[in-house]
Amino acid sequence: MSKKELRQRLEALGARAVWGLFALLPLDTASGLGGWLGRTIGPLLGGVNRTARKNLKAAFPDRSDAEITAIIRAMWDNIGRVAGEFPHLKRIAAERVELVGGEYIDLLRDDGQAGIFISGHMGNWEVNGAVAAMRGLPLTLVYRAANNPYVEDLYRKGRADACLALIQKGPEGARRALLALKNGGHLGMLVDQKMNDGVPIPFFGRDAMTAPAQAVFATKFKCPLVPARVERIKGANFRLTVLPPLDFPHTSDSHDDNRLLLVRINALLEEWIRERPEQWLWVHRRWPE
Numbered sequence: 001m002s003k004k005e006l007r008q009r010l011e012a013l014g015a016r017a018v019w020g021l022f023a024l025l026p027l028d029t030a031s032g033l034g035g036w037l038g039r040t041i042g043p044l045l046g047g048v049n050r051t052a053r054k055n056l057k058a059a060f061p062d063r064s065d066a067e068i069t070a071i072i073r074a075m076w077d078n079i080g081r082v083a084g085e086f087p088h089l090k091r092i093a094a095e096r097v098e099l100v101g102g103e104y105i106d107l108l109r110d111d112g113q114a115g116i117f118i119s120g121h122m123g124n125w126e127v128n129g130a131v132a133a134m135r136g137l138p139l140t141l142v143y144r145a146a147n148n149p150y151v152e153d154l155y156r157k158g159r160a161d162a163c164l165a166l167i168q169k170g171p172e173g174a175r176r177a178l179l180a181l182k183n184g185g186h187l188g189m190l191v192d193q194k195m196n197d198g199v200p201i202p203f204f205g206r207d208a209m210t211a212p213a214q215a216v217f218a219t220k221f222k223c224p225l226v227p228a229r230v231e232r233i234k235g236a237n238f239r240l241t242v243l244p245p246l247d248f249p250h251t252s253d254s255h256d257d258n259r260l261l262l263v264r265i266n267a268l269l270e271e272w273i274r275e276r277p278e279q280w281l282w283v284h285r286r287w288p289e
Contacts, residue, residue, distance in 0.1 A: 008148045008149070008150050009150055011148055011150070011151070012148060012150035012151045015148075015151045015154060016151075016154065018083070019086070019087060019154055021033075022034065022083070022084050022085075022086065022087050022088075023087035023088075025084075027085065027088045027091055027092070027096075027236050028235060028236055030084040030085060030087070030088060031081045031084045031085050031088075031235055031236040032081075032084070032235070033084055034080040034081045034082070034083045034084020034085065035077040035078075035080045035081040035084070036080065037080045037083075037084075038076040038077050038078070038079045038080020038081065038083070039073060039076050039077045039080065041076075041080075042072075042073075042075075042076030042079065042080070043072070043073065043076060048283040049072060049283075051282070051283055051284075051285055052072050052075065052282035052283045053068055053072065055282045055284075055286065055287070056068045056071060056072070056277070056282055058204065058206065058287070059204040059205075059273075059277075060277070070278075071277050071278045071282075072282065074278035074279075075277075075278050075279070075280070075281075075282055075283075077278075078123070078124075078232060078278060078279050079281070079283075081124070081232070081235075081236065082124045082125070082126065085124055085126075085236055086126065086158040087158065088236075089126055089127065089130040089158065089159075089161055089162050090130060090134075090161040090162075092124070092127060092130065092236060092238070093127060093130035093131045093133070093134045093161075093162075094134060096236055096237050096238060097127060097131055097237075097238045097239070097240050098233070098237075098238070098239045098240070099131060099239075099240050099242070100239060100240065100241040100242065101241055101242035101243060101244075102135060102242065104226050104242040104243065104244055104245070105117075105131075105132055105135045105137050105226075105242055106135065106137075107224065107226075107245070108137055108186055108224060108226060109135065109136050109137040109186075111224070112184070113184060113221075113223055113224075114180075114181040114182070114183075114184050114185060114186065114221050114223040115186045115187075115223050115224045115225075115226065116181075116186070116187045116188075116189060116214055116217060116218055116223060116224070116225050116226065117132060117137075117139055117186060117187065117188045117189070117226050117228060118188075118189050118190075118191045118214050118225060118226070118227050118228070118265065119188075119189075119190055119191070119227065119228045119229065119230065120190055120191065120192035120229075120269045120272070120273075120280070121190055121192055121193070121280060121281040121284070122229065122230055122231070122272060122273065122276065122279050122280050122281075123229075123230035123231045123232040123238055123276075123279050124230055124232060124238060125190060125230055126158070126159065126162060127230050127238055127240060128162075128188060128228050128230060128240065129141055129159065129162035129163045129188050130161060130162040131240050132162075132186075132188065133161065133162055133163065133164075137186060138163060138164035138186075139162075139163050139164060139186050139187065139188035140163065140164050140165045140166075140167060140177070140180045140185050140186065140187050140188065141159060141162070141163040141165070141166050141167065141187075141188045141189075142167045142168075142169060142173060142177055142187055142188065142189045142190075142213075143155070143159075143166060143167070143168065143169065143190070144168070144169050144193065145168045145169070163188065164185070165180075167180070174213065177213070177217065178217070178220075181217055181220075181221050181223065182221075187217070189213070189214050191210075191211065191214050191265060191269070192269050192280075192281075192286070193211070193284060193286070194208065194209050194210075194284065194285060194286050194287070195209055195210065195211035196209060197209075198210045198211045198212060199211075199212045199258075199259060199262060201259070201262045201263055201266050202263065202266060202267075203266045203269070203270060203286070203287070204270055206287050207287075207288075208266070208286050208287050208288075209288065210262050210266060212258055212262060214262075214265065215257075215258040215259075215261040215262050215265070216258055218246075218248070218261070219248060219254060219257055219258055219261070222248075224245035225245055225246045225248075225261075226242060226243065226244070226245050226246075227242075227243045227246065227265070227268055228240060228241065228242045228243070229241045229243075229272050231276060231279065232276075232279055243268075246261065246264060246265070248261060249261060
């Protein structure tokens with residue numbers, strides 16, 4: 001067994017122990033403990049904190065160092081709470097979400113065609129799929145595989161009540177997503193992460209390599225593209241705001257249409273993040289070096 005495999009197996013054992021503890025605890029206790037762990041451990045992770053600080057300074061050049069530090073600390077609290085809440089998604093969806101725009105979930109459910117539900121890593125982003133499922137719209141979630149393959153089953157276990165199926169990002173995943181849409185299914189996609197071979201689209205005043213799949217899929221199938229925003233209100237309580245389907249550009253060039261749609265999506269994500277910066281995942285290397 002290689003050192004890497006040994007490290008991954010030990011990490012997986014720790015993750016399973018923490019998962020088991022969170023699952024046994026009441027929801028509010030699990031969320032609070034997760035937040036404490038995030039605030040305690042997160043700031044000790046030098047490399048990712050430097051990434052978060054760099055991203056925040058570029059996005060908010062007028063913010064002071066103290067303000068940036070406060071946002072990072074609150075971000076770690078949110079990330080920890082997301083982990084603590086993972087085993088409790090079904091209860092959160094049933095009891096802890098103020099739903100605004102639920103009629104647009106119903107539109108996707110009842111219109112007899114394929115559709116795409118898009119969001120970003122904000123609040124507790126796992127709530128999107130859980131609420132859609134509770135409303136009768138089970139989504140096929142497109143997600144990034146775990147860096148550690150020995151915790152992949154925890155990803156799937158946590159999302160079992162929040163989706164119809166899971167599709168890992170990649171060429172094979174893209175084929176499966178296309179097939180799901182062709183069969184009239186509904187995709188759930190988090191569209192705020194970097195894709196190295198994506199399209200450069202403005203985001204906080206800088207080009208960010210952006211995955212084009214959501215725009216390409218929507219224009220190809222002429223299906224609704226519905227944005228959704230999750231906000232953490234207090235503790236393990238949330239507001240999910242679902243917006244009307246985005247209008248599609250209609251130029252004479254499909255590539256231009258897709259690019260304009262991506263510009264609109266990034267602008268919408270940026271607007272949400274500016275309102276609640278502490279609830280976004282600043283540790284991600286979203287922009288080129």
